[in-house]
Amino acid sequence: MSYQVLARKWRPRNFAALVGQEHVVRALTHALDQNRLHHAYLFTGTRGVGKTTLARILAKALNCETGISSTPCGVCSACTEIDNGRFVDLIEIDAATNTGIDDMRELQDNAVYTPTRGRFKVFVIDEVHMLSKQAFNSMLKTFEEPPEHIKFILATTDPQKIPVTVLSRCLQFNLKQMPREAIYGHLEYILGEEKTASEPAALRLIAQAAQGSMRDALSLLDQAIAYAGGKVSEDSVRAMLGAIDQDYLFHLLDGLARQDIKAMLAVADEMEARSLSFDGALQDLATLLHQVALAQGVPDALAQDLPERERILALAQRFDAEELQLYYQIALHARRDLSLAPDEYAGFSMNLMRMLAFRPIEPRGAAPPPVAREKPGASEAQNVPAAKSALAGSAVPTARSVPARPAVPASAFDGNWPALAMQLKVSGVTKQLAQQSELRNFEGECIELGLAFSAKHLADKVYQDKLRDALREHFGNAVALKIVIGEIGGNTAAVQAQSERQARLGKALEAIQDDAFVRDLMDTFDATIVTDSVKPT
Numbered sequence: 063m064s065y066q067v068l069a070r071k072w073r074p075r076n077f078a079a080l081v082g083q084e085h086v087v088r089a090l091t092h093a094l095d096q097n098r099l100h101h102a103y104l105f106t107g108t109r110g111v112g113k114t115t116l117a118r119i120l121a122k123a124l125n126c127e128t129g130i131s132s133t134p135c136g137v138c139s140a141c142t143e144i145d146n147g148r149f150v151d152l153i154e155i156d157a158a159t160n161t162g163i164d165d166m167r168e169l170q171d172n173a174v175y176t177p178t179r180g181r182f183k184v185f186v187i188d189e190v191h192m193l194s195k196q197a198f199n200s201m202l203k204t205f206e207e208p209p210e211h212i213k214f215i216l217a218t219t220d221p222q223k224i225p226v227t228v229l230s231r232c233l234q235f236n237l238k239q240m241p242r243e244a245i246y247g248h249l250e251y252i253l254g255e256e257k258t259a260s261e262p263a264a265l266r267l268i269a270q271a272a273q274g275s276m277r278d279a280l281s282l283l284d285q286a287i288a289y290a291g292g293k294v295s296e297d298s299v300r301a302m303l304g305a306i307d308q309d310y311l312f313h314l315l316d317g318l319a320r321q322d323i324k325a326m327l328a329v330a331d332e333m334e335a336r337s338l339s340f341d342g343a344l345q346d347l348a349t350l351l352h353q354v355a356l357a358q359g360v361p362d363a364l365a366q367d368l369p370e371r372e373r374i375l376a377l378a379q380r381f382d383a384e385e386l387q388l389y390y391q392i393a394l395h396a397r398r399d400l401s402l403a404p405d406e407y408a409g410f411s412m413n414l415m416r417m418l419a420f421r422p423i424e425p426r427g428a429a430p431p432p433v434a435r436e437k438p439g440a441s442e443a444q445n446v447p448a449a450k451s452a453l454a455g456s457a458v459p460t461a462r463s464v465p466a467r468p469a470v471p472a473s474a475f476d477g478n479w480p481a482l483a484m485q486l487k488v489s490g491v492t493k494q495l496a497q498q499s500e501l502r503n504f505e506g507e508c509i510e511l512g513l514a515f516s517a518k519h520l521a522d523k524v525y526q527d528k529l530r531d532a533l534r535e536h537f538g539n540a541v542a543l544k545i546v547i548g549e550i551g552g553n554t555a556a557v558q559a560q561s562e563r564q565a566r567l568g569k570a571l572e573a574i575q576d577d578a579f580v581r582d583l584m585d586t587f588d589a590t591i592v593t594d595s596v597k598p599t
């Protein structure tokens with residue numbers, strides 16, 4: 063028997079088998095069981111989360127010979143033919159390759175005819191956002207007055223590109239990225255059924271590399287089985303993925319804990335000699351820092367079978383919570399900026415040096431940390447979260463191999479929020495949020511802003527998060543942001559900018575009125591100044 067790839071063999075054939083999209087399944091199940099059918103469905107979500115799989119299950123649910131239900135029988139000829147991709151009334155179109163108006167005309171011509179075998183003729187259009195404008199327009203006719211026997215199932219990774227006229231006629235479902243745990247559990251289940259041995263750490267590596275896509279996870283698992291030629295072991299998966307040997311990362315963090323830049327750069331040199339991916343390394347480093355932070359805060363959250371669990375727990379003893387936050391942030395930034403760096407090695411080693419150069423601000427009066435920064439002996443004072451004093455307190459310079467110089471010392475914030483709001487690297491709605499709000503309070507690590515009722519639409523979580531991130535970037539530490547909707551005094555950047563503009567306008571007007579030539583014109587020709595036309599320079 064020929065080998066069938068896992069993604070196909072284990073493609074879910076009914077709603078119950080679909081992993082990780084329970085919210086969509088629940089809604090669709092109810093609709094089907096109560097016979098509340100829509101004529102067009104839209105599934106959105108990133109690649110490999112199950113959009114087309116869901117489309118096929120829905121097609122079965124609509125066409126199963128036992129009747130419309132959320133539990134198609136799976137054995138009637140309609141069900142089996144759909145499973146095998148041979149059902150004449152299921153027409154699957156990949157808009158990525160058929161973007162033209164001709165394809166849509168063909169679809170429309172076809173749509174006129176009643177189904178040959180099934181109850182409905184189901185059109186599945188994958189990557190529907192790729193359709194041309196004319197193709198959308200021609201599709202719209204069928205969409206507006208759909209024949210009873212037609213169902214559309216659209217799938218896309220990019221719903222923004224779909225015309226509103228089409229969107230508004232679809233029942234939309236947003237498929238989530240697969241959580242790592244769900245992927246891991248599914249891989250484990252499949253290997254159990256396949257009677258293939260595996261190491262949990264190997265499956266965790268695959269689940270991580272799949273980045274939320276079950277399809278990618280199963281492809282990687284296929285590869286891993288072929289690669290290992292038997293048991294799917296951690297070593298073989300690591301080698302296959304080209305994953306960075308965790309040893310490197312542990313050496314890096316060990317060097318960081320000891321503030322030993324030489325040791326850290328030696329690791330970078332070794333990585334370059336072995337042509338390891340620095341981008342991958344930064345990603346793995348951020349993952350490891352996240353795990354160390356977790357180990358510190360919620361040790362139970364670390365999976366028992368996590369590779370290197372013991373080493374992670376040990377590292378958690380050697381850093382402060384604030385340090386981990388900062389290093390994590392620096393690693394993320396370094397990864398984002400890697401393409402801008404002169405070369406990847408420079409980008410990566412600068413990242414290491416930055417981790418040494420910046421540090422959370424120590425609480426006022428706290429003793430500088432001991433040179434060997436082993437945690438167990440740390441005093442109570444050092445455990446006070448340093449960021450608490452970040453805004454109100456002062457920086458204590460610390461001796462280290464690289465001079466400490468935060469991006470902007472947070473202690474330098476003078477409470478002039480309008481000025482700060484203009485400096486922050488934000489755009490769009492977030493910029494509006496910064497400029498329309500006023501400072502209510504700042505103390506410890508928290509900045510509290512007031513926002514008028516009339517502007518409360520600016521306070522959407524997305525924009526609050528962006529603003530908070532910009533503040534963190536500005537101050538170089540973990541600033542918290544709180545926004546209170548209510549009455550405000552008007553000490554905002556927007557109001558200031560407006561009154562400055564008014565003042566400049568007044569001055570401009572005055573200057574024009576005082577201008578000798580203008581006076582001359584007015585006297586001689588009985589001219590007047592159209593004040594609206596005056597603009598300050």
Ligand SMILES: [Zn+2]
Pocket residue numbers: 125126127128134135136137138139140141142
């Ligand atoms: Zn059936």
